[in-house]
Amino acid sequence: MNGRVARLCAWSGIGMVVFWMVGFWFFAGFVPPPSPAATAQEITRLYLAHPNSIRFGLLLTMVGSALLAPYCALISVQLRRVEGERALLANTQLILGATLILEFIFPVMALEAALFRPDRPEAAIQTVSDIVWITFVGTVSTAVLQLIVIGIGMLQDQRTEPIFPRWGGYLNIWIGLIFACGGLCVFFKTGPFAWNGIFAFWVPLSVFGIWIASMTYLLLKAVAGDEAAGPPGGALDTREQVELLTVQLGDLRRQLGLDTPAPAE
Template sequence: MSMLDQKICAWGGPFCAATLGAGLLMAGFVPPPGPELSAQQVATIYRDNAMLIRLGMILGLAGISGFIALVCVITTQMRHMQVASRLPADLQLGAGAIGVLTLMFPNMVLAIAAFRPERDPALTQMLNDIAWLLVIPAFPTFLAQFGAIAIGTLTDKRPDPIFPRWAGYLNIWLGLLLVPGAFAYIFRTGPFAWNGLLSFWIAASAFFVWLIVMTPLTLSAINRTVQEG
């Protein structure tokens, strides 16, 4: 990839953060409808905001393309690391590719729930449950992806590492902050519910911080590796 191609891909991070975030706000899903709501209450949300939810999910799907681009260019830069094997770079790419699906499918399911808001409220509630219980507990792919970046960064033997050491530790912490989302399968209220402090607010913040922080780090890495030839 040329320098320009790589830099365009790196800017996919802020693009994803801005567009995906705007889509969620447009749909009224910041925070998501609480899991304690009745079927009728959930159906009312989708009936009253059907068009905004559909448009917001389309915007969110467009934003996910930026995540794909950022994952790919991070892999390209990680292959310049002086590490024992290509495993960290390949793991980052593989986990990131699966992570894309954990973002795309819930967006699609939410749009489907708003596609026929006149359906049985119990079915709308089920679709809403499926969407949030797909994305909120989806920590394994991101933990593996961020962990791979951390391993590569902390074992990189280059005199001028691709990513600074602190970025490795940051990726570890951001990955761990996503783990509480797994408890959204158990709790309907409180910090572990899918709209709670730990499962939604902190986890979502960690993901958006990752998108923003990894962009300048990757741009800096691109400048160095291109100059090295």
């Protein structure tokens, strides 16, 4: 594994957070989200007050979401070191991570579509807004399962010096369970479980930041340990492999009689 590429993948999680903070928070102004109790007129007025800023911010958000791909890929690579060849949990994590990216991008682009024609009826814009925020905050199943899978994978490592410390496994499981609170937003328009409430939005947002910071640290540490260990299983470097292959080819030629010396004159 190329250590430089692996470290870039580890830092891509922080890059995703930066893009989201600048795009989703600063330009779009969606932290906190609009109230689910707002009327269609209030929602439309909010979105059309600065549509170009929202459009640009959502584009940055979309770009940032894609950075989760190399991040999740590196998590799977490190989990495979724990599981071995048949890495069921690593593959499951990778699929769930890819799904999570789409769960971020689709709502973002749906809101872009709502702003594309500002002359839509206010009720139509409100409907799109409801779909966007319920999808964004309430679709929790993939993220919950992804973090639980990561946690279980970490806790399976029984070696003396594990790739990930055990606290990383417990942290992933607990944060995954906290994310589940967002799913309750489909029942509430006000209160702590509404999509802009403390338990559905603010707490998951805070622990997501903790997760990114913690996993980035753990991934960088795992990559450093992988580099220090050298090639797995005492594998030969490229030069040694070429030399060994040359010797083997020479033995094969002699066995086939291809290197029989010419008769003396």
